[in-house]
Amino acid sequence: MSIRVVLVDDQPLVRSGLRVIMADHPDLEVVGEAGSGAEAVRLAQEVRPDVVVMDIRMPGMDGIEATRLITAASGSTRVLVLTTFDEDEYVYGALRAGASGFAVKDMAVDDILAAVRVVAAGDALIAPGVTRRLIADFLDRPAPGGAPAPSRTIAGITEREREVLTLVGRGRSNTEIADELFISVATAKSHVARLLSKLDARDRVQLVIIAYEAGLATTTR
Numbered sequence: 001m002s003i004r005v006v007l008v009d010d011q012p013l014v015r016s017g018l019r020v021i022m023a024d025h026p027d028l029e030v031v032g033e034a035g036s037g038a039e040a041v042r043l044a045q046e047v048r049p050d051v052v053v054m055d056i057r058m059p060g061m062d063g064i065e066a067t068r069l070i071t072a073a074s075g076s077t078r079v080l081v082l083t084t085f086d087e088d089e090y091v092y093g094a095l096r097a098g099a100s101g102f103a104v105k106d107m108a109v110d111d112i113l114a115a116v117r118v119v120a121a122g123d124a125l126i127a128p129g130v131t132r133r134l135i136a137d138f139l140d141r142p143a144p145g146g147a148p149a150p151s152r153t154i155a156g157i158t159e160r161e162r163e164v165l166t167l168v169g170r171g172r173s174n175t176e177i178a179d180e181l182f183i184s185v186a187t188a189k190s191h192v193a194r195l196l197s198k199l200d201a202r203d204r205v206q207l208v209i210i211a212y213e214a215g216l217a218t219t220t221r
Contacts, residue, residue, distance in 0.1 A: 002029040003120040006047065008040040008063065009055040009082070014105075018053065021109055028116065037061030044070045044077055050120045052079045053103075056094060064093040071098030071202070078119045078203070082112070100124045100203045124204035154214050156198055162216070164191040168204060169211025 005028055007015045015033045022028040031047045034040040038061040044052055052070055056063035067079045078100040094102075101124050103115040118124070157165065160181075167177045178188040192207070201207050211217040 004031045004049045006032045006049040006052045008034045010058040037066030040066045068097035166216040169217025
C-alpha cells in the first residue's frame with residue numbers, strides 16, 4: 001500500500017518538483033497539493049492523507065496554524081515540516097503545533113523521501129544534534145502569551161521505561177537503546193510503544209519533549 005501524501009507550499013515549482021520526484025517511487029502517492037495553510041486544512045479533511053509535507057511561510061494561514069488544525073482533527077495524518085534550520089522560531093511553533101518531523105529544503109532528495117517514510121511509519125524524524133538543539137531551545141522558551149509549556153507527568157512509568165525515555169530524549173535510536181541497556185531491539189521497541197501509550201504521546205518527537213520537560217535528558221551542543 002502506498003503512502004498518501006499532500007504537498008503544501010506556496011511555490012508551485014516546489015510542489016511540482018516534489019510531485020515529479022515522488023512519481024518515480026511506487027510507495028509514494030501524491031493525492032493533492034495546496035498553496036496555502038487554509039487550503040491545506042481543507043484538503044487534509046477531504047482526502048485524509050498519511051503525510052502532509054508542510055511549508056511554513058505562506059500567505060494567509062501559515063504552516064504552523066495549518067499543522068495545529070490538521071493534527072488536532074486527525075490522529076492518523078502526520079505532518080512533516082519542510083523548512084530551513086535558520087528559521088528556528090517557525091520550527092518551535094510547528095513543534096508545539098504537533099509536527100512529527102522536520103526536513104530541510106536543501107537536503108538530498110533521497111533524505112526528504114526517507115523523512116516522509118519515517119513519519120508515515122508512525123515514527124518521528126529526529127536529526128541527531130540539530131533537532132535536539134531545537135527541542136532544548138524550544139523548552140527554554142515560554143509558550144506564546146507567556147503561558148508555560150504543557151507538561152505531562154511520568155509518575156506512572158517503570159524504572160526501565162524511565163531509562164528508555166532518557167535515551168529517547170538524547171536522540172538514541174531503538175538499536176542504540178537496545179545496545180546501551182543490553183536488551184533486544186524488539187524489547188526496546190516495546191518499551192517505546194508503551195511510553196507512547198502511557199504518556200499519551202503522538203510520536204517520538206513528543207517523547208523527546210517529555211524527556212526534556214522531566215529533566216531526564218541533557219543537551220549536547
